Amino acid sequence: MPGLEDLYREIILDHYRSPRNRGExxxxxxxxxxxxxxxxxxxxxxxxxxxxxxxQVRDVRVSGQGxxxxxxxxxxxxxxVKGKPLSEVRxxxxxxxxxxxxxxxxxxxxxxxxxxxxxxPDGADGNAALDDVRLGDLEALQGVVKxxxxxxxxxxxxxxxxxxxxxxxxPSPAG
Amino acid sequence: MLDVTRIKADFPILGRExxxxxxxxxxxxxxxxxxxxxxxxxxxxxxxxYANVHRGxxxxxxxxxxxxxxxxxxxxxxxxxxxxxxxxxxxxxxEAINLVAYSWARKNLSEGDAIVxxxxxxHANIVPWHILAAERGxxxxxxxxxxxxxxxxxxxxxLVDGARLLAVSAMxxxxxxxxxxxxxxxxxxxxxxxxxVDACQSVPHLPTDVRAWDADFVAMSSHKMLGPTGxxxxxxxxxxxxxxxxxxxxxxMIRDVRLDGFTPNEVPWKFEAGTPAIAEAVGWHAAxxxxxxxxxxxxxxxxxxxTAYALRALEERFEGRLHxxxxxxxxxxxxxxxxxxxxxxxxxxSQVLDEDAVCVRAGHHCAKPLMRTLGVPATTRASFYVYNxxxxxxxxxxxLVRAEKFFAL
Ligand SMILES: Cc1ncc(COP(=O)(O)O)c(C=O)c1O
Numbered sequence: 001m002p003g004l005e006d007l008y009r010e011i012i013l014d015h016y017r018s019p020r021n022r023g024e025x026x027x028x029x030x031x032x033x034x035x036x037x038x039x040x041x042x043x044x045x046x047x048x049x050x051x052x053x054x055x056q057v058r059d060v061r062v063s064g065q066g067x068x069x070x071x072x073x074x075x076x077x078x079x080x081v082k083g084k085p086l087s088e089v090r091x092x093x094x095x096x097x098x099x100x101x102x103x104x105x106x107x108x109x110x111x112x113x114x115x116x117x118x119x120x121p122d123g124a125d126g127n128a129a130l131d132d133v134r135l136g137d138l139e140a141l142q143g144v145v146k147x148x149x150x151x152x153x154x155x156x157x158x159x160x161x162x163x164x165x166x167x168x169x170x171p172s173p174a175g
Numbered sequence: 176m177l178d179v180t181r182i183k184a185d186f187p188i189l190g191r192e193x194x195x196x197x198x199x200x201x202x203x204x205x206x207x208x209x210x211x212x213x214x215x216x217x218x219x220x221x222x223x224x225y226a227n228v229h230r231g232x233x234x235x236x237x238x239x240x241x242x243x244x245x246x247x248x249x250x251x252x253x254x255x256x257x258x259x260x261x262x263x264x265x266x267x268x269x270e271a272i273n274l275v276a277y278s279w280a281r282k283n284l285s286e287g288d289a290i291v292x293x294x295x296x297x298h299a300n301i302v303p304w305h306i307l308a309a310e311r312g313x314x315x316x317x318x319x320x321x322x323x324x325x326x327x328x329x330x331x332x333x334l335v336d337g338a339r340l341l342a343v344s345a346m347x348x349x350x351x352x353x354x355x356x357x358x359x360x361x362x363x364x365x366x367x368x369x370x371x372v373d374a375c376q377s378v379p380h381l382p383t384d385v386r387a388w389d390a391d392f393v394a395m396s397s398h399k400m401l402g403p404t405g406x407x408x409x410x411x412x413x414x415x416x417x418x419x420x421x422x423x424x425x426x427x428m429i430r431d432v433r434l435d436g437f438t439p440n441e442v443p444w445k446f447e448a449g450t451p452a453i454a455e456a457v458g459w460h461a462a463x464x465x466x467x468x469x470x471x472x473x474x475x476x477x478x479x480x481x482t483a484y485a486l487r488a489l490e491e492r493f494e495g496r497l498h499x500x501x502x503x504x505x506x507x508x509x510x511x512x513x514x515x516x517x518x519x520x521x522x523x524x525s526q527v528l529d530e531d532a533v534c535v536r537a538g539h540h541c542a543k544p545l546m547r548t549l550g551v552p553a554t555t556r557a558s559f560y561v562y563n564x565x566x567x568x569x570x571x572x573x574x575l576v577r578a579e580k581f582f583a584l
Contacts, residue, residue, distance in 0.1 A: 004530055004581065008523075013582070040522055041539040041552040065552050067520035068582070153522065 006143035007150065008068065015137075016068040021078035023061040025049055030059070031168050035160030037152055042066030044074050044157050048164045055086045062157075069141070069150050074157035076138050086165065095133035096158050099142055100151050177469060177477040179564040185210040185465075186562055196532035199570045204348050204376060204511040204558035205536050206398045209462070213401060216461035217454045228453055229427065229444070239453055246456035247443075250408050253463045254374075254393065255384035261416065263409040263443040264451055268375040269299040271394035271409035272342070274446060275371055276303035278419040279392070279411075280340065286312035289338040291368070293318040293326055293354075294548050295347040298541040300373045300394075304342065318343070320548055324350045324501050331359065335366040343370070345377035345388075349540045349556065350501035351482070351508035353377065356388040364389065369415075375399060379560070380478055380509050382471040385410055397455065401561075402462035406455035409446075416442040423448035466561075474561055478510045481559045485512055485568035492572050493579070500549055510559035513540075516575075519582045521553040527578035533570055 025047035035044040043066065049059040060078045065071075077096075081089045144154045183189050186208045191198055200208055224238035231237070248259040256262060265271045284290070290304050294317055308315050316334045319327045326343075335341055341363035346353050360370040371392040374383065379400035385393050392415070396407040411419075421428055421439050425448035431438040439445045466474065483505040489497055493516070500513040515521060521537035528535055536556045539546045546552065557571050 004527060007526065008581070039538065041543065041546060042522075043552065067522035069522075071520075147526070150522075150526070 002143065002146035007147055009140040009143060011137050011140045012068060012072040015072035015075040019062065019071055019075040021060055021062050021075065021082065023047075024063060025059060025061045030061075031164055033160055033164035033167060034064075035156050035163065037066070037070065037156050039149075039152060040067070042070045042153065042156060044070065044160045046074075046078075046157070046160055046164050048161075048168065050086070050165070050168045052168075057081050057084055057086065057089055066156070067150075067153055069144060069153040070156050073138075073141055073154045076141070077157045077161060080136065080138060081161065089161075089165065091133050092135075093158050093162050095135060096138060096141075097155060099135060099138070099145075100155055101145050102151070102155065177473055177561060179477075179562065182469070182562050185212065187211060187214070189562060193532035194530060197570075199531070199533040199567050201557040201559065201563065201567060201571060202534045202536050203379075203399070203560035203563075204540075204556065206404070207379065207401050207560055208562065209403065209458075210401055210465050212465050213403065213458045213461045217403060217458040220454045220457045225454070227450055242460075243451065243453050243456050246460035249460045249463050251410075253383070253467065254378060254395075254410060255386050256410055257386070258413065260441075260443055261410055261413050263411070263416070263446045264456060265407050265409055265446075266405060266452070267398070267407040268373060268394040268396040269407075271392075271407055272299055272371065272373065273303045274409050274422050275392050275394075275411075276307050278422045278446070279369075279415065280307055280313075281311070282418075282420055284311060284313050284339050287314070289314040289316055291316045291318060291331075291334045291338045291341045291343075291363070293343050294320050295326070295350060295352065295542065295545050296342070296344055297348055297373065297375070298543070299375070300342050300344060300371075301544065317544075320545075323503075324352055325507070326352075326354055326359075328358070328362075331362050332366075335363050335368050338363070338366060338368045340369050340371060342373065344373040344375075346374075346380065346509050346511075347501070347542075347545075348376050348511055349513050349542050349545055349554065351511040351513070352502055353381070353507055353509060356390065360389045376509065376511070379466075381475055391415060397459040397462065400459075400462055401465055402459035403452075403455040406452040406459055413442065416446070419446075421445050421448070425449045427451070469561060477561065478559055479505045481563055481565060481568060482508065482510045482512065484565050485557065485559065485571065488568055488572045489514060489575075492576065496579070497575075500551075500554055510563075511556055512558065513554040513556045515551060515554050516579060516582075519578065521555040523582060524555045524575070524578050527581055528571070528574045531570065531574040531577070533574045535571070 030047045030049045033046050043064040045064040047061040051058045060082050062074050062078050141154050144150050188208050226236035226239045228240040228243045247262045251259045251262050321327050363370045369391040372390045374393050374395045378395045393410040398404040428440050428445050428448040429437050430440050498515050502508045525535050525537035538553050
C-alpha cells in the first residue's frame with residue numbers, strides 16, 4: 001500500500017507551512033476567481049494580474065483555505081506561473097493534469113480555453129507535446145495519484161487558474 | 176451494559192483487517208455496519224421467499240408480502256406509532272423529507288407562508304425547503320445556535336409565529352446535540368405550525384416515541400441503524416397522510432386506473448409507487464430486532480459512556496490544540512464527535528488515521544450552513560455506536576497523536 005510519505009513529501013509540507021504568494025491584489029486591474037471543492041469545502045481564491053499586451057501572468061496572489069495537498073498545490077502553482085507567458089501557463093496546466101492522470105479528452109489543440117476534463121487511464125493520448133514542460137517541485141505531487149480521493153485537492157488550484165484565464169480571455173458582461 | 180466483545184463478533188466486517196490493522200469503524204453517523212442477523216435475513220428472503228409483493232396469489236408471493244408488511248409493523252412498533260399504516264416506506268430519510276415537501280407542503284403552502292428550520296440541519300432538511308421557497312415564495316426562518324452548540328430556543332416563539340412548519344433534527348449529525356423535541360413541537364403547535372422531525376440520527380441511538388414527541392412527520396433511514404441501504408420511512412399522523420396527494424405515480428399506489436384518470440390506493444401504499452425494497456425491508460426488520468435485543472435504553476447508556484470517555488481522552492491528550500464542536504455534557508448529546516486541530520486540516524487528519532485503519536469522516540458532513548456558523552470549512556468526525564468501545568476511542572487517540580506529530584509545524 002502507498003505510504004504517507006508518498007503523499008506528503010517534505011516539499012509539500014514546506015509549501016503548506018509557508019505558502020507562497022498569499023494575499024490579494026486590487027480588482028481591477030487584477031481578476032479574481034474562486035474555486036470550491038464541494039466534497040470537502042476547500043476553497044481557493046486566485047487574484048490574477050494578466051498583462052494582455054505581452055500575454056503574461058504579471059502577478060498572482062492566493063487566499064482561501066484547505067488541506068495540505070490543496071494548499072501546497074496552490075502555493076506551488078502560484079510560484080510556477082508568476083511571470084510566465086500565458087501559452088506556457090496553459091501548457092503547465094495540461095502537464096500538471098497529466099501528472100494527475102487527467103488527460104484532456106480532445107487531442108492537442110491550440111491551448112484554447114474550451115478543454116474538457118476527461119478522466120482516463122494513463123495513456124499516450126497526445127501528451128507528447130508536454131514532454132518539454134518542466135514541472136520542477138510540482139513533481140512532488142505525483143504521489144497524490146495513488147490516493148484517488150485526494151486528486152481533486154491537488155487539481156483545485158489548477159482548475160481555478162484555468163477558469164480564471166478563460167474569464168480573462170473572454171470577459172463576461174457581469175465582470 | 177452492552178457486551179461489546181460479543182457484539183463486535185456479530186459484525187463480519189469488523190473482523191477484517193485494513194493495512195494489516197484491526198478495523199476501527201468510527202463513521203456510523205454516516206452509515207452503520209450490518210450484523211450477520213441482517214445479512215442472513217436478507218439472504219433468506221432471496222433464497223426462499225422472494226417474489227414481488229401485493230401481486231401474486233402463489234405461496235412465495237404471499238410469504239414475501241407478509242414479510243414486507245411485518246417489517247412495516249416492526250418499524251411502527253419501534254418508534255411508538257399507533258398503526259403500521261402510518262409508516263410509508265421510502266428510500267431514505269432524504270426521500271421522506273422530500274415526500275413531505277412535494278406532497279404536503281405543495282398542497283398547503285403558498286407565497287408568504289413561512290417554514291422554520293435550524294442552523295444545525297443536514298442538507299436533506301434544508302435543500303427541499305430551498306427548492307420550495309424558490310418555487311412558491313415561501314420564507315425560510317432559522318433557529319440559531321447558542322455558544323454551547325444547542326438551539327437558541329429563546330427565539331423560537333418569535334420564529335414560529337405565523338409559520339406553517341417547523342422542521343428540526345432530533346440529533347445533529349455534526350455536533351451530536353440532542354434536541355428536546357417535545358417543547359419545540361409544543362411551541363410550533365401553539366402557533367398553528369406542523370412539526371417535521373429529522374430523526375435520522377436519533378432513531379438509531381435513542382429510544383423513540385413519535386407520539387410522546389407529538390410530531391406530525393418523522394423521517395428516518397435504515398442504513399444508519401444496522402439495516403441495509405435503500406430503505407427508510409416517513410412516519411406521519413394518519414389524517415395527514417389521508418389528506419396528502421400522491422407524490423410519485425405508478426403501480427402499487429393506485430386502486431383504479433382509467434383512461435380518464437385514477438383513484439389512489441389507501442395509505443400508506445398511496446405513497447409507494449413501483450416495486451419497493453423488499454429484501455431491504457426484511458433486513459431492516461432484523462436490524463430492529465437486533466437493536467431491541469440489546470435494548471435501546473442500554474444502547475443509549477453505552478453510547479453515553481463511550482462518548483464521555485472519548486471526549487475526556489481527546490481533551491486530556493490534546494488540551495487546547497484540539498477544538499471540539501458540540502456540547503461537552505454527554506447527557507445532552509449523542510456519539511458524533513466533531514473536532515479540529517489548530518493548523519491541521521480535517522482531510523489530512525483522516526488520511527493519517529486511514530493508515531491505522533481508523534475510519535472517520537472529514538468534511539462538511541452535508542451541513543454547510545452549520546460549518547459557516549462554526550466558521551470552519553470542515554471538521555473531522557468520529558462517531559460511536561453499539562460495536563464501539565473504549566478500545567476504539569483509544570485507537571482514535573493514538574492515531575491522532577501520530578497525525579499531530581506528522582504535521583507538526
Ligand atoms: C441528520 C441527518 N438527516 C438526514 C440525513 C440523510 O440521510 P439519508 O442519506 O439516509 O437520506 C442524514 C445522513 O447523513 C443525517 O445525518
